[in-house]
Amino acid sequence: MISKQVGLSHSGLPEKHDLLEIFTKSDAESTGYYLKFDFKTIRSHLLKEQERRKKGLAPKLYLERLLQEAVFVEQDRQRVLQQHGTKALMSGVLNEAYKRLVDWEIVESYLQNVVPLPFRPDFTFGREIEKKFEEEDYRVVPLSLQIGGKRNDIYRPYTNNIFSQGGLHRPKYFPLRRGNKRFGFVWVCINDERRVLKDQSLRGLLIKKFGFSIANRSYLEPFFARTVFNRRITGEIIIQHPNLLPNAARSDFENNSTRQEFLELLPLFIKKLSDWANVLQEEDKAREVLKEVTERLTDILTALPADRRDKDKMLQYNVEIAQQERSLEVHKKTLAGLADVQQQRNQVMKLLKECKTFVRDALSRSARARERLERDVTNAIQAEAGQLPSAVTGQKSESPGSLTSILEDAGLQLSSDLRAALEIFDSQCLREHLDDSSYATILKELKDILEERF
Numbered sequence: 123m124i125s126k127q128v129g130l131s132h133s134g135l136p137e138k139h140d141l142l143e144i145f146t147k148s149d150a151e152s153t154g155y156y157l158k159f160d161f162k163t164i165r166s167h168l169l170k171e172q173e174r175r176k177k178g179l180a181p182k183l184y185l186e187r188l189l190q191e192a193v194f195v196e197q198d199r200q201r202v203l204q205q206h207g208t209k210a211l212m213s214g215v216l217n218e219a220y221k222r223l224v225d226w227e228i229v230e231s232y233l234q235n236v237v238p239l240p241f242r243p244d245f246t247f248g249r250e251i252e253k254k255f256e257e258e259d260y261r262v263v264p265l266s267l268q269i270g271g272k273r274n275d276i277y278r279p280y281t282n283n284i285f286s287q288g289g290l291h292r293p294k295y296f297p298l299r300r301g302n303k304r305f306g307f308v309w310v311c312i313n314d315e316r317r318v319l320k321d322q323s324l325r326g327l328l329i330k331k332f333g334f335s336i337a338n339r340s341y342l343e344p345f346f347a348r349t350v351f352n353r354r355i356t357g358e359i360i361i362q363h364p365n366l367l368p369n370a371a372r373s374d375f376e377n378n379s380t381r382q383e384f385l386e387l388l389p390l391f392i393k394k395l396s397d398w399a400n401v402l403q404e405e406d407k408a409r410e411v412l413k414e415v416t417e418r419l420t421d422i423l424t425a426l427p428a429d430r431r432d433k434d435k436m437l438q439y440n441v442e443i444a445q446q447e448r449s450l451e452v453h454k455k456t457l458a459g460l461a462d463v464q465q466q467r468n469q470v471m472k473l474l475k476e477c478k479t480f481v482r483d484a485l486s487r488s489a490r491a492r493e494r495l496e497r498d499v500t501n502a503i504q505a506e507a508g509q510l511p512s513a514v515t516g517q518k519s520e521s522p523g524s525l526t527s528i529l530e531d532a533g534l535q536l537s538s539d540l541r542a543a544l545e546i547f548d549s550q551c552l553r554e555h556l557d558d559s560s561y562a563t564i565l566k567e568l569k570d571i572l573e574e575r576f
Contacts, residue, residue, distance in 0.1 A: 140214030147203040154198040162214065163192040224269055230276050238263050238333035242277040246289045251309050254295055258307055260360055263333070280311075284321045284356065290314035294398055298359070300387045305366065310357035310395060316403050316410075317531035318353040325353040331361040337373050345392040350533040351399050405460060408453035412463060412470060415446045419473040426480050436484045443477050450474070524548055528565055532572035 140162035147154025171183040203209060215223065222228050233239070240262045241248025255262055267276050282288045291312050298305040310327065319325045326339030343352045365380035375381045422439055429435040450457070450470070457467050523531075525548040526541055536544070553561060 141212070143211040143213070144208065145198055145202040145210075146208040147198065147206055149206040153201065154203045156194075156196050156198045156200075156202075158194040160192040160194075164188060167191070226267075226269055226272065229269065230267060233265065233267065233276055234279055235335040236333055237265055238330070239276060239278050240264055241280060244282070245277075245280050246282050247293050247311060248278075248280070251293055254293075254307075254309060255360075258360070258362070260362070279324060280356065284319050284324050285311075285313050286315035286317060286320070288314070291402055293357070294395075296391060296394060298361075298384075298387065298391060300383060300390075303383065304363065305384055305387065306360045306362040308357060308359045308391070308395075310355050312399050312402055313354045314406070316354070316406055318350065318533045319356060324356045326355065327352075327357050327359050329359045329361060331366065331368055331375075334368055334372055336361075336368050336375065342388065342392065345388050346396060348396065351396055353533040354403075355395075355399065404453075404456055408456040408460065409463060411449050411453050412457060412466060415450055416466065416470045416473065418446055419443070419470065419477055423473060423477050423480070426477070426484075430480075430484045433485065436481050439477070440481045440485070443474070443481060447474055447478075523565070525552065525565065525568075528569050528572065531569070534572075 140160075142159040142161065144157040144159075145154055146157070167183055167188055171181065174180075174182060212223070238261060241252060252262060265276055267274060289311065291314055294310045294312075296308040296310070298307060308327065313319050324339070327342055328339050329336040329341065339356075340352075343349050346352045363380060363384075365378060366384060367376045368374075369376050375384070422443065426439065429439070457463060524545075526536060526544050529536060529544070552564070556564065
């Protein structure tokens with residue numbers, strides 16, 4: 123029995139349309155159901171009740187009466203739906219709301235935030251993640267949207283294009299558990315280069331409960347020791363604990379003891395996630411260094427024959443070859459554990475040995491060394507004609523880009539005024555006074571520093 127003393131307010135009720143009709147049918151039933159919400163009647167009753175309260179009169183409206191007069195449920199005798207699905211009709215929509223309701227992007231974005239949609243068929247990791255959803259008993263709801271003459275299936279917003287190279291790292295899954303209490307699970311994808319994701323709106327993890335998005339993707343950023351990791355990943359935290367309930371604004375969870383335990387668990391989870399991300403990023407860095415060293419040693423080996431009689435250049439090559447060797451040494455352990463680069467690693471070590479031997483012999487005065495030098499000259503000339511190891515004939519590394527691109531790749535947010543000032547400094551100061559090689563070296567050093575600090 124519903125008490126007649128229940129207080130009612132019109133706050134939160136739809137004020138942009140008069141009538142909502144919903145037709146819904148499941149696969150298991152031959153006939154669906156029809157639900158009718160008469161919001162015009164509800165608003166009228168609530169406004170009258172509000173006036174009574176202003177005058178100090180006793181409440182006259184109660185919930186049971188309001189529902190009896192404005193909400194109706196019955197079988198769909200007209201059989202509007204022949205198959206499984208749901209159809210909603212809104213009548214008497216005001217002009218402002220109508221514009222939003224016929225804007226495809228607005229409606230699609232809204233549904234992506236409130237419905238557990240499937241992934242796009244062409245998203246590389248979509249089927250794998252959906253299989254994880256099935257294992258976790260997390261239901262996905264296929265949905266088609268029609269506005270006017272346009273009708274399409276809609277999906278979660280993830281695509282391969284958000285990754286720098288289309289997505290080279292498989293998703294990682296984390297259980298959210300503390301002792302015997304399980305809060306849900308997490309799926310995470312990380313960029314395949316050491317830079318932030320291209321799409322700013324998808325950077326970070328989004329918390330989901332019942333398909334609803336809670337807060338936004340920056341919610342967890344304060345928990346990261348290196349905030350750039352939050353901007354290099356995307357994914358979702360799927361909450362399954364019954365006591366973690368979204369607040370009315372869906373900006374957080376209702377404040378209770380379960381929420382407190384969840385917040386205490388987050389730093390532990392973020393630590394595990396960051397450790398995993400750091401390993402992948404170190405592997406990407408090692409591959410990047412291997413590629414750069416391979417290319418530079420190839421260039422040096424090609425140039426050595428022509429410069430063999432220039433002692434100063436040989437000394438410069440000697441220093442640079444040592445620097446390249448140190449770069450490899452820093453990532454020696456990581457490279458040794460990467461099965462996919464072992465052939466290239468062996469070939470670059472051969473290149474390194476050839477360069478060191480050539481320079482050493484060029485700087486030697488012994489007759490024996492000169493004989494060996496002549497043989498090396500012949501070999502180098504042959505290599506220049508196209509007989510270099512296959513590992514060194516790949517694509518050249520991308521140029522470092524510009525000052526602003528280096529800063530943005532590190533996750534720094536640049537205002538339009540700051541961007542304009544930096545572009546002027548970049549073009550009229552740095553580039554005016556530096557040659558291309560020095561400019562590229564400085565940007566590379568800045569890139570490495572930012573990657574370590576942010």
